[in-house]
Amino acid sequence: MKLNITITTALILGLIFSTNVAAETLVIPGTGDGVAVLEAVGGEFQKKTGISVEIPKSIGSGGGVKAAGSEKVNLARVAREIKDKEKHFGLSYTPVFQIPTVFLVHSSVGIENLTEQQVLDIFSGKVTNWKDVGGSDSEIIVVRREEGDSSLGNLQRTFPGFKDITLTPTAFLAKKTYLMVAQIANRENTISFGPLDVALTNNLKILKINNKEASSAGYPYYGTIGLVYKDNNLTDISQKFLAFITSAEAYPAIKNAGGNPLK
Numbered sequence: 186m187k188l189n190i191t192i193t194t195a196l197i198l199g200l201i202f203s204t205n206v207a208a209e210t211l212v213i214p215g216t217g218d219g220v221a222v223l224e225a226v227g228g229e230f231q232k233k234t235g236i237s238v239e240i241p242k243s244i245g246s247g248g249g250v251k252a253a254g255s256e257k258v259n260l261a262r263v264a265r266e267i268k269d270k271e272k273h274f275g276l277s278y279t280p281v282f283q284i285p286t287v288f289l290v291h292s293s294v295g296i297e298n299l300t301e302q303q304v305l306d307i308f309s310g311k312v313t314n315w316k317d318v319g320g321s322d323s324e325i326i327v328v329r330r331e332e333g334d335s336s337l338g339n340l341q342r343t344f345p346g347f348k349d350i351t352l353t354p355t356a357f358l359a360k361k362t363y364l365m366v367a368q369i370a371n372r373e374n375t376i377s378f379g380p381l382d383v384a385l386t387n388n389l390k391i392l393k394i395n396n397k398e399a400s401s402a403g404y405p406y407y408g409t410i411g412l413v414y415k416d417n418n419l420t421d422i423s424q425k426f427l428a429f430i431t432s433a434e435a436y437p438a439i440k441n442a443g444g445n446p447l448k
Contacts, residue, residue, distance in 0.1 A: 199263045211422050212239045217251025218335050219284050222381035223262060225442035226435050231288030235428070236422055243362065246335065250274065253413045259423035260412050264335035267281045267413060280411040281430050283445040285381040285399040286339040287406075291363075293373040296320045298393040305346050307376060310353030315374065326355040328368045328377035336379050339408035341440035380408070382443035407445070 220240055227238030231265075239299065240262075244252070249261030254274030267278050288304060290296075296319050297308070306312040307325055316322045329352050332336045341348035361364035365377050366387050376392075381399050384391050397404055412427060419427070427436055436446040 188326045209235065209422070210237045210239055211260070211426055212241065212258055213260045213262050213412070214241050214244050214252050214258060215413075216246045216335060216410070217243030217383075217423065218264040218408060219250040219282065221386045221445060222282060222284065222410070222439055222442040222444040225438040226360050226430050227426075228437065229438045230426055230429050233434070234425060238426065241371045248269075250276065250413055253415065253418075256415060256418050258312070259418055259420050260414050260426065261306060263411050264408050265338065265414055266411070275415060276415055278411050278413050279427065279431065280409045280447055282447055283407045283409050283438045284443065285333060285404050285407045285445070286336045286343070286378055287381050287384055287399045288376065288378050288394060289369045289384055289389045290377075291369055291371075291375045292390050293323075294320060294376070294390065296392070299397055300395055301345060304344070304394065305350055308347075308352055308356075309350040310355060323374045326372060327353055328359050328365055328375050329353075329356040330365065330378070331360050335408055340378060340406060343406045360365060361374045380443075385443045409447075410444070 220243070223238070225242060231237050233240045246263040247267050249263050250267065250271050252258045253261040253276055254271070263278070267276055288299065294315060296315070299318060303318045305314065307318070308327060308329070310327075312318060313325050314322065315325055357368060359368055359377070362379060362383055365379055366383065366389065369375050369377055369389050370387060381391070391399055394406070412430070414423065414427075431447075436448075439446045
């Protein structure tokens, strides 16, 4: 009997412990942009509160909106604002930091800088050899993203002339960020674009544009990462995280991971 009581008690304690652990973990699904920044902020939040933050593999901004809209999660991450067709979910949106959109090349590409016009000429297919922009005599392999990708949208919004070009039909289409990373990391003479935090995490070569580095003040090509939620579905933990990530306490973690705080 004593043994049975001991086992039962242990099971109850184990259940309580596992429940508490689950309750002390905040899961934030959504876009693949800004993941490294959110993980860095989550790490600082855990140091401060003891509450862990989990940033799962990307399900896209739309997936994040649906998850928060159906109240499966308290907070979700997005790389855009809420679309008109999503407003029926009744979600609130809070921008939390900016992520520069950068141009990435394979380490074999022997240039460090492009002008804005050279970028347009490369991605439209007018320039097809690196020698024409100061590099070696090698074919330029363009890796593009799909329509609706947040980085592509950022460039169409912030890069002069980018929305007016037709991307070269010879470009390799990478439908996921990790596929783009694999191409740039492993295929010589490639060029693409993506979030700065992704580039830093994967040690990819980042080009200057008009001699301006992505980390420079005033770098003009960027997107905004935000959190979406239902006000009546916010828990005490999610409210604490929302307050933390929008406070000055989170600025160093955001900056060090490749983001720009919204001050």
